[in-house]
Amino acid sequence: MGVKLLLEKANVPGIRTYDVYRREGGYATAEKALKEMSIEAIVEEVKKSGLRGRGGAGFPAGMKWSFIAKPEGVPRHLVCNADESEPGTFKDRYLMEFLPHLLIEGLLISSYALGSNDTYIYIRGEYAWVADILEEAIVEATKNGWLGKNILGNGFDCMVHVHRGAGAYICGEETALIESLEGKRGNPRIKPPFPAIQGLWMRPTVVNNVETLAAVVPIIKMGGEEYAKIGVGRSTGTKLISACGNINKPGVYEIDMTISVEDFIYSDEYCGGIAGGKKLKACIPGGSSVPILPANLLLKTAKGETRYMNYESLSDGGFATGSMMGSGGFIVLDEDQCIVKNTLTLARFYRHESCGQCSPCREGTGWMEKILQKIELGKGESSDIDLLWDIQRKIEGNTICPLGDAAAWPVAAAIRHFRDEFEWHINNRELSQTSNFGLQHYADPIHVPA
Amino acid sequence: MSEQTLFKVTVDNITIEVPAGTTILQAARQIGGAVAPPAMCYYSKLEGSGGKCRTCLVEVSKGSEKDPRPMPKLVASCRTTVMDGMEVKNITSEKVIDARAAVVEFLLLNHPLDCPICDQAGECHLQDLSFEHGKAGTRYEFQRRTFKKHDLGKHIQLHMTRCILCYRCVFTADQLTNKREHGILDRGDHAEIATHIEKSLDNEFIGNVIDVCPVGALTDKTFRFKNRVWFLKPMDAHRNCPTCSGRVTLWNRGDEVFRVTARKDEWGEIEDTLEGKPGWICNTCRFEKKNTNDWIIEGPRAISRQSVIAQGHYAGNIGTTLPTETFKAVNDGRAPHLLMDIHNESEVNLPSVRLSETDGPSHGNTFNNNSTNA
Numbered sequence: 001m002g003v004k005l006l007l008e009k010a011n012v013p014g015i016r017t018y019d020v021y022r023r024e025g026g027y028a029t030a031e032k033a034l035k036e037m038s039i040e041a042i043v044e045e046v047k048k049s050g051l052r053g054r055g056g057a058g059f060p061a062g063m064k065w066s067f068i069a070k071p072e073g074v075p076r077h078l079v080c081n082a083d084e085s086e087p088g089t090f091k092d093r094y095l096m097e098f099l100p101h102l103l104i105e106g107l108l109i110s111s112y113a114l115g116s117n118d119t120y121i122y123i124r125g126e127y128a129w130v131a132d133i134l135e136e137a138i139v140e141a142t143k144n145g146w147l148g149k150n151i152l153g154n155g156f157d158c159m160v161h162v163h164r165g166a167g168a169y170i171c172g173e174e175t176a177l178i179e180s181l182e183g184k185r186g187n188p189r190i191k192p193p194f195p196a197i198q199g200l201w202m203r204p205t206v207v208n209n210v211e212t213l214a215a216v217v218p219i220i221k222m223g224g225e226e227y228a229k230i231g232v233g234r235s236t237g238t239k240l241i242s243a244c245g246n247i248n249k250p251g252v253y254e255i256d257m258t259i260s261v262e263d264f265i266y267s268d269e270y271c272g273g274i275a276g277g278k279k280l281k282a283c284i285p286g287g288s289s290v291p292i293l294p295a296n297l298l299l300k301t302a303k304g305e306t307r308y309m310n311y312e313s314l315s316d317g318g319f320a321t322g323s324m325m326g327s328g329g330f331i332v333l334d335e336d337q338c339i340v341k342n343t344l345t346l347a348r349f350y351r352h353e354s355c356g357q358c359s360p361c362r363e364g365t366g367w368m369e370k371i372l373q374k375i376e377l378g379k380g381e382s383s384d385i386d387l388l389w390d391i392q393r394k395i396e397g398n399t400i401c402p403l404g405d406a407a408a409w410p411v412a413a414a415i416r417h418f419r420d421e422f423e424w425h426i427n428n429r430e431l432s433q434t435s436n437f438g439l440q441h442y443a444d445p446i447h448v449p450a
Numbered sequence: 451m452s453e454q455t456l457f458k459v460t461v462d463n464i465t466i467e468v469p470a471g472t473t474i475l476q477a478a479r480q481i482g483g484a485v486a487p488p489a490m491c492y493y494s495k496l497e498g499s500g501g502k503c504r505t506c507l508v509e510v511s512k513g514s515e516k517d518p519r520p521m522p523k524l525v526a527s528c529r530t531t532v533m534d535g536m537e538v539k540n541i542t543s544e545k546v547i548d549a550r551a552a553v554v555e556f557l558l559l560n561h562p563l564d565c566p567i568c569d570q571a572g573e574c575h576l577q578d579l580s581f582e583h584g585k586a587g588t589r590y591e592f593q594r595r596t597f598k599k600h601d602l603g604k605h606i607q608l609h610m611t612r613c614i615l616c617y618r619c620v621f622t623a624d625q626l627t628n629k630r631e632h633g634i635l636d637r638g639d640h641a642e643i644a645t646h647i648e649k650s651l652d653n654e655f656i657g658n659v660i661d662v663c664p665v666g667a668l669t670d671k672t673f674r675f676k677n678r679v680w681f682l683k684p685m686d687a688h689r690n691c692p693t694c695s696g697r698v699t700l701w702n703r704g705d706e707v708f709r710v711t712a713r714k715d716e717w718g719e720i721e722d723t724l725e726g727k728p729g730w731i732c733n734t735c736r737f738e739k740k741n742t743n744d745w746i747i748e749g750p751r752a753i754s755r756q757s758v759i760a761q762g763h764y765a766g767n768i769g770t771t772l773p774t775e776t777f778k779a780v781n782d783g784r785a786p787h788l789l790m791d792i793h794n795e796s797e798v799n800l801p802s803v804r805l806s807e808t809d810g811p812s813h814g815n816t817f818n819n820n821s822t823n824a
Contacts, residue, residue, distance in 0.1 A: 168637070170637070185633070185634065190500075190501035190526065190529050351638060351639065352638060353637075353638070354637065354638040354639070355637050355638065355641075356615060356634070356636075356637045356638045356639065356640075356641035357502050357615070357617075358501070358502050358503070358504050359502070359503050359504055359553055359556045359557050359614065359615075360504055360552065360553060360556050362556075362615065362638060362639050362641070363556040363557070363559045363560060363639060364556055365638065365639070366559075366638070366639040367556075367559060367590065367592075370592045387589060394548075394549065394552035394555075394556075397523045397524065398504055398507060398523075398524060398549050398552070398553070399504070400501060400502070400526075
């Protein structure tokens with residue numbers, strides 16, 4: 001069994017309520033932070049822990065906190081990004097649903113460290129019941145003196161507000177989230193200025209993922225240095241992985257980032273192998289927007305080394321032969337899955353979710369979807385593959401926010417690694433409508449140059 | 451202004467000094483010529499505009515004197531401020547040329563290319579952009595998105611199919627009028643400019659959305675299909691208007707005023723008034739004063755020789771000189787195909803006809819007879 005920091009108590013009956021959470025040692029860390037620690041000390045512990053943002057980009061959280069501007073007389077805000085909409089990712093929902101008080105405790109400590117008196121949880125609209133759970137937990141926490149005015153006699157005021165989004169993927173982007181929170185259309189802002197300088201209502205703001213803020217609790221509890229000992233290299237601590245797809249045991253798992261990808265998929269403790277005794281074909285290891293990898297490159301890096309479930313190892317080889325940790329949405333595809341169809345599904349999602357603000361993303365995502373649709377329906381031409389490649393290349397890096405990149409990467413990776421499957425679709429138009437390309441050589445050991 | 455910090459910035463190997471806080475685009479415009487990146491959504495008179503169309507992307511090859519690292523991605527020059535010692539590559543960068551061609555292609559994907567029947571043709575920024583940076587053909591083979599035309603009130607028609615979603619009209623309504631009644635509905639490639647629901651835009655200054663629209667999405671209903679802009683002669687004029695500056699450009703043919711617009715500078719933006727404020731004009735000036743008697747005419751408006759509008763055949767008695775070069779000659783031997791086709795094929799476009807010398811408004815007969823003037 002790996003180390004469990006976040007989900008340790010998730011299976012305790014009634015942990016969702018304040019009484020049980022408190023009895024299990026909850027809010028003791030907040031008490032320690034507010035009574036014994038200075039603001040600087042808390043930030044220092046988070047920095048020492050090496051905690052990286054769990055939302056997808058993996059930016060060091062302590063560094064993000066230290067960027068926040070502190071002008072005199074201007075309120076600062078902490079916003080919790082619970083707009084978890086990346087296809088394949090559902091770890092935050094699990095955390096909030098079962099351990100709402102853990103998040104609130106993390107929010108309290110973080111708000112204290114950042115000086116945020118009004119902290120917001122921006123939760124996606126589809127998580128309606130989770131929002132209810134959070135609101136209930138906030139009422140309980142307020143009743144017991146953990147939120148509100150003069151918390152623990154420390155003089156610090158903090159209120160947490162739950163804001164329900166309307167279900168737009170783009171509102172998970174931090175500046176779009178801020179716009180939406182302000183009551184405007186959820187269009188990403190042009191950066192700079194960054195939220196740390198001018199965020200919510202033009203005030204300094206930090207936006208962090210649910211898991212990041214929850215991880216602040218074990219960090220303060222055990223100390224940043226101890227936390228940094230878990231994991232490997234710059235991938236410190238534990239990470240929640242939401243595994244789904246063709247596996248025996250889909251679900252949310254907490255890993256300590258030293259486990260290999262192969263163990264994660266095949267061990268009984270985690271995914272329990274591929275469902276139905278089939279073979280692994282491909283995997284999207286970090287949520288829909290990260291590059292897809294074929295089985296051989298997923299389990300071993302291009303150099304022939306074992307690939308591990310951590311930030312560095314998953315991105316080993318760059319985009320040519322690697323992928324990304326992303327948000328931890330681990331999507332496994334077995335040998336019966338069609339990569340063209342899978343890519344089309346993702347492209348359709350991004351077309352539907354593009355905010356339409358900047359032209360490459362607005363027009364390019366729709367174009368890619370239509371070409372993929374054409375190939376999928378057996379009407380593709382060989383020039384379409386190169387056209388797709390050209391379009392994704394022209395979207396990537398030329399847009400306001402990362403949604404353009406997120407739309408381009410899956411298409412690029414699918415063509416990069418599965419070009420022969422696309423070609424098979426185009427060359428066998430009728431056959432491709434009734435049968436599948438299958439596993440082919442995607443699990444064959446890769447040739448490692450000496 | 452002397453104590454203002456000046457930053458040295460180099461665009462395409464030309465160095466100038468600009469005050470701190472200037473954007474790369476504004477600095478490049480001060481240099482002028484081909485160095486200035488094109489801008490479809492940025493409008494210097496509108497706060498918050500820009501950053502959306504991505505046509506003004508440039509490469510920053512040196513961040514500043516202090517931090518010489520290049521910026522990893524192309525940046526939107528309209529929203530990036532200069533740093534001291536910054537080096538920017540615009541037309542000297544392969545990456546920029548490539549990205550710009552891509553953006554033009556993206557912008558034209560769902561554009562109907564109905565220039566022959568579009569009122570904006572001849573003064574359309576998208577036309578200029580695709581002429582300069584685009585390709586002759588398209589690789590798009592699917593159905594384009596279309597919308598119904600909508601009347602936004604008495605004077606403005608919205609033809610959403612042509613829109614490139616630059617948001618300029620939204621900013622205009624936000625910043626010029628008391629209550630914005632239109633905005634963007636929906637998202638992605640089905641996003642549209644609309645009022646909710648079918649409201650009419652009713653504000654004394656709302657007509658300015660026509661002037662800021664870079665394409666033919668918002669058109670003046672008092673001018674629709676009345677004339678091609680290159681057959682009209684633009685004249686600077688003013689009147690004593692109680693609501694606005696009253697400084698306008700009249701677009702005449704003979705003695706008839708076909709339309710009234712605000713005065714636009716070489717970047718297609720509203721010129722400043724004498725007091726240095728943006729010269730927005732009111733609806734009364736724009737839509738209702740269509741009589742030469744209403745105006746005090748200052749003289750002909752200078753139009754860039756590169757513009758097709760400069761092809762209007764007027765010369766002599768109003769002080770302008772007829773250009774002797776052909777359109778091709780001033781554009782390095784390239785002819786804008788679509789425009790020149792209309793221009794050459796149209797029977798009303800006889801070089802021998804001098805509009806300024808005809809009596810009163812010109813009509814089809816003036817051209818058909820081919821005998822009025824030599």
